[in-house]
Amino acid sequence: xxxxxxxxxxxxxxxxxxxxxxxxxxxxxxxxxxxxxxxxxxxxxxxxxxxxxxxxxxxxxxxxxxxxxxxxxxxxxxxxxxxxxxxxxxxxxxxxxxxxxxxxxxxxxxxxxxxxxxxxxxxxxxxxxxxxxxxxxxxxxxxxxxxxxxxxxxxxxxxxxxx
Numbered sequence: 001x002x003x004x005x006x007x008x009x010x011x012x013x014x015x016x017x018x019x020x021x022x023x024x025x026x027x028x029x030x031x032x033x034x035x036x037x038x039x040x041x042x043x044x045x046x047x048x049x050x051x052x053x054x055x056x057x058x059x060x061x062x063x064x065x066x067x068x069x070x071x072x073x074x075x076x077x078x079x080x081x082x083x084x085x086x087x088x089x090x091x092x093x094x095x096x097x098x099x100x101x102x103x104x105x106x107x108x109x110x111x112x113x114x115x116x117x118x119x120x121x122x123x124x125x126x127x128x129x130x131x132x133x134x135x136x137x138x139x140x141x142x143x144x145x146x147x148x149x150x151x152x153x154x155x156x157x158x159x160x161x162x163x
Contacts, residue, residue: 035068
């Protein structure tokens with residue numbers, strides 16, 4: 001998947017950081033983009049998962065922060081989701097949006113934007129051979145306050161051949 005433009009919202013980044021898997025993004029995509037709004041949202045959680053990892057990735061040059069604005073159509077979403085979707089729709093070529101919030105994912109799908117969440121990233125990492133199994137990451141995730149339904153976790157384990 002490296003080479004495809006990937007724009008990330010805060011939730012998957014925070015979740016991956018919480019389970020110590022932030023670098024899977026670099027292995028899968030090479031680089032990613034976040035909007036200023038997402039950057040602010042993550043760095044506002046100083047000391048929380050994501051802030052240190054994002055700053056380090058930016059310093060290493062594989063995460064870029066770009067100016068952001070909100071299309072009026074997405075005004076009912078949070079700033080991170082709204083700016084991420086606005087940026088995705090401004091791209092001349094198809095891109096991938098990393099987002100977990102259901103309302104944002106619905107908007108993405110309505111507009112033909114490819115979207116994947118944290119669980120999708122973990123599954124893709126296994127498919128790409130970056131990790132041997134997803135169960136370890138799922139177990140770590142369930143030990144955090146990251147909200148994902150048991151049904152989604154079970155479906156992911158089944159898709160990975162682990163459930």
